[in-house]
Amino acid sequence: MELDLGEIRKNIDAIDDQLLELFKQRMGLTRKVAEYKAAHNMVVFQSEREKAIIRSVRDRSPEELKSSAEFLFTNIMDISKCGQNNAITPAVSIPHGTQIKHTPDVAVQGIEGAYGHAAAQKLFPDGRMNFRASFAEVFEAVENGSADYGVIPVENSTAGEVSVNMELLEKHHVFVNRTVTVPCTHVLAAKHGVKEQDIRILFGHEQAIRQCSEYASSRPELTIIPYANNAMAAQMVAENRSSELGCICSRECAEMHGLDIVNPAIAADPNNATRFFCISKETEVYDGADTIAVSVSLPHISGSLYRMLTKFAVNELDLTKIQSKPLPLEFRTEEDEFMFYLEFSGNVGQPVVLRLLNNFQTEYSYFRFHGNFLAVN
Amino acid sequence: MELDLGEIRKNIDAIDDQLLELFKQRMGLTRKVAEYKAAHNMVVFQSEREKAIIRSVRDRSPEELKSSAEFLFTNIMDISKCGQNNAITPAVSIPHGTQIKHTPDVAVQGIEGAYGHAAAQKLFPDGRMNFRASFAEVFEAVENGSADYGVIPVENSTAGEVSVNMELLEKHHVFVNRTVTVPCTHVLAAKHGVKEQDIRILFGHEQAIRQCSEYASSRPELTIIPYANNAMAAQMVAENRSSELGCICSRECAEMHGLDIVNPAIAADPNNATRFFCISKETEVYDGADTIAVSVSLPHISGSLYRMLTKFAVNELDLTKIQSKPLPLEFRTEEDEFMFYLEFSGNVGQPVVLRLLNNFQTEYSYFRFHGNFLAVN
Numbered sequence: 012m013e014l015d016l017g018e019i020r021k022n023i024d025a026i027d028d029q030l031l032e033l034f035k036q037r038m039g040l041t042r043k044v045a046e047y048k049a050a051h052n053m054v055v056f057q058s059e060r061e062k063a064i065i066r067s068v069r070d071r072s073p074e075e076l077k078s079s080a081e082f083l084f085t086n087i088m089d090i091s092k093c094g095q096n097n098a099i100t101p102a103v104s105i106p107h108g109t110q111i112k113h114t115p116d117v118a119v120q121g122i123e124g125a126y127g128h129a130a131a132q133k134l135f136p137d138g139r140m141n142f143r144a145s146f147a148e149v150f151e152a153v154e155n156g157s158a159d160y161g162v163i164p165v166e167n168s169t170a171g172e173v174s175v176n177m178e179l180l181e182k183h184h185v186f187v188n189r190t191v192t193v194p195c196t197h198v199l200a201a202k203h204g205v206k207e208q209d210i211r212i213l214f215g216h217e218q219a220i221r222q223c224s225e226y227a228s229s230r231p232e233l234t235i236i237p238y239a240n241n242a243m244a245a246q247m248v249a250e251n252r253s254s255e256l257g258c259i260c261s262r263e264c265a266e267m268h269g270l271d272i273v274n275p276a277i278a279a280d281p282n283n284a285t286r287f288f289c290i291s292k293e294t295e296v297y298d299g300a301d302t303i304a305v306s307v308s309l310p311h312i313s314g315s316l317y318r319m320l321t322k323f324a325v326n327e328l329d330l331t332k333i334q335s336k337p338l339p340l341e342f343r344t345e346e347d348e349f350m351f352y353l354e355f356s357g358n359v360g361q362p363v364v365l366r367l368l369n370n371f372q373t374e375y376s377y378f379r380f381h382g383n384f385l386a387v388n
Numbered sequence: 389m390e391l392d393l394g395e396i397r398k399n400i401d402a403i404d405d406q407l408l409e410l411f412k413q414r415m416g417l418t419r420k421v422a423e424y425k426a427a428h429n430m431v432v433f434q435s436e437r438e439k440a441i442i443r444s445v446r447d448r449s450p451e452e453l454k455s456s457a458e459f460l461f462t463n464i465m466d467i468s469k470c471g472q473n474n475a476i477t478p479a480v481s482i483p484h485g486t487q488i489k490h491t492p493d494v495a496v497q498g499i500e501g502a503y504g505h506a507a508a509q510k511l512f513p514d515g516r517m518n519f520r521a522s523f524a525e526v527f528e529a530v531e532n533g534s535a536d537y538g539v540i541p542v543e544n545s546t547a548g549e550v551s552v553n554m555e556l557l558e559k560h561h562v563f564v565n566r567t568v569t570v571p572c573t574h575v576l577a578a579k580h581g582v583k584e585q586d587i588r589i590l591f592g593h594e595q596a597i598r599q600c601s602e603y604a605s606s607r608p609e610l611t612i613i614p615y616a617n618n619a620m621a622a623q624m625v626a627e628n629r630s631s632e633l634g635c636i637c638s639r640e641c642a643e644m645h646g647l648d649i650v651n652p653a654i655a656a657d658p659n660n661a662t663r664f665f666c667i668s669k670e671t672e673v674y675d676g677a678d679t680i681a682v683s684v685s686l687p688h689i690s691g692s693l694y695r696m697l698t699k700f701a702v703n704e705l706d707l708t709k710i711q712s713k714p715l716p717l718e719f720r721t722e723e724d725e726f727m728f729y730l731e732f733s734g735n736v737g738q739p740v741v742l743r744l745l746n747n748f749q750t751e752y753s754y755f756r757f758h759g760n761f762l763a764v765n
Contacts, residue, residue, distance in 0.1 A: 325455060327455050
């Protein structure tokens with residue numbers, strides 16, 4: 012006789028009761044294992060025993076359940092290990108509650124009026140701005156102490172990640188302490204008196220040009236020339252006699268260089284914004300810091316990624332960003348070719364966070380703690 | 389009396405035996421649920437029942453096990469659902485085994501000698517090259533049928549993702565059918581007879597400049613000017629009379645424009661390479677295609693990402709790339725703000741892959757199948 016849905020579910024519920032009971036018992040026993048290991052100075056992770064359990068589970072499962080059963084038990088063991096870690100790993104402490112330095116020296120790429128300048132002013136209203144030619148020089152200035160802080164764009168809502176700065180973050184010994192998001196309201200600017208239809212050559216940073224690509228394709232007669240940055244393009248247009256030149260820049264930047272705004276709405280996305288990192292040489296964690304950034308390498312992407320994420324899930328820490336990337340050259344080995352850049356919610360004042368960071372440091376061959384930061388409005 | 393490690397483990401093994409037995413029974417029952425639902429035209433996923441089970445599991449667990457137990461049961465239910473899906477979801481078929489068109493029209497950004505040109509030649513030795521000013525125009529040419537294929541850089545081993553093209557891929561109705569990786573051996577080139585130390589102004593694409601940043605910082609007297617692309621910079625240097633100009637480009641590009649190679653090793657990474665996508669208007673799946681690319685949106689990142697990855701883990705499909713990104717503007721809602729771009733191993737000839745794709749399409753509000761491709765050497 013065929014069971015109806017209600018009856019099948021009653022049977023499932025009965026099985027779930029037993030599963031939960033066994034799970035609780037198992038967690039109690041693995042806690043004992045952890046205590047035993049701690050008392051006898053043994054490491055938590057023992058891959059041989061784990062492999063043997065998985066082998067046996069596969070052997071005892073029918074073909075169509077082998078991978079599901081392996082997956083379930085891998086999971087159960089990973090949950091157990093999180094419990095064991097929490098029980099015995101000492102929480103490393105990271106200093107926090109730092110004060111922002113008074114009138115700090117702030118390194119920014121570009122020139123006055125660049126979006127980076129606007130971001131730095133938002134972060135440091137009383138900062139002494141220190142303009143550098145390249146992003147690498149901003150990182151170097153912070154690292155060698157010639158600036159107290161650096162302000163670096165990392166992500167644009169339209170154009171995506173600023174890869175160069177994410178790479179520089181892996182290479183330099185600096186930490187992220189705050190982030191700020193600056194709206195990028197691109198305008199079309201030109202010398203006083205120039206009309207929109209007179210403009211024949213348009214300058215702007217590559218990303219800005221991309222964000223205004225719809226406007227550009229509506230005016231096929233325009234020659235478009237990528238420039239190192241918008242503020243430099245504005246300066247050049249302001250200093251040039253030709254009335255055929257225009258540039259893409261911010262409203263503030265146009266005003267700063269005495270240019271007219273000939274078209275205030277040329278960007279596809281009116282909510283276009285860029286996120287900046289504020290970097291310092293030492294870890295600085297301010298009150299309210301709620302996001303942590305790390306990078307780790309994982310040898311085999313599929314299984315190991317899943318198992319790494321188990322640690323976040325069990326500890327109820329929310330991942331807010333994940334990017335797989337090639338590992339920086341100098342750390343690449345035959346086994347480790349990839350890394351993951353991760354951001355997650357948390358504060359280094361939470362023991363669960365410190366234990367996770369500690370566990371990452373022990374378990375993965377490449378591990379970088381990039382900082383614990385808060386978003387400034 | 390304290391138990392020793394061997395005894396604790398014996399107890400764990402006994403529990404594992406029972407867990408495995410119950411898991412098998414549970415999978416048998418959920419299969420019956422799936423069959424029942426299929427027979428009565430009911431959907432597989434019923435979130436109310438799932439929520440009730442989770443609530444009850446949390447209620448019956450001690451404080452320190454609540455999140456672990458919730459996590460375990462979420463997992464068990466996700467594994468069950470994969471099984472249910474496999475049992476009842478019809479596999480959608482995607483045409484495959486396409487032949488490459490003879491002497492196709494191939495759209496490439498840039499000019500002769502650009503890396504994109506080299507990539508296109510590798511993919512289509514007998515193709516008619518069709519140079520376009522921008523990447524957007526390459527996508528448009530493929531979409532409106534004025535080119536059979538387009539060749540697009542998506543990732544550089546040093547400089548990272550080419551974000552603009554990953555965005556264009558979301559916006560245009562095109563599919564990826566093959567990939568090719570081209571080594572980018574940057575050289576320093578100048579007009580015939582110019583010596584390295586004579587060069588005062590160096591041109592190159594922003595990414596190329598970045599890849600040669602160590603060389604640049606060793607020669608602080610150089611003025612470096614970002615150019616729209618390397619091949620255009622080479623053309624400009626070749627046509628200019630000044631002997632103070634140099635450019636960063638490939639060996640082939642230098643030769644093509646009659647320039648001397650004044651320094652053959654200026655890039656930081658000798659293995660520097662760029663990966664290109666070959667795009668077409670319709671899905672084309674060639675013999676040996678082993679990688680699938682998709683984008684999906686997930687409402688709440690942490691839990692939902694983990695649960696999405698469960699589908700890959702249970703089905704033993706290897707993720708090879710994962711990038712979280714903001715969802716394209718036109719698809720953004722209050723709930724859905726993020727998306728994930730994923731690549732994984734598989735072929736649309738495998739039922740397990742088709743079922744996964746089908747499941748993604750049903751479950752996530754934003755889903756894009758970008759193609760099933762193979763890497764060409």
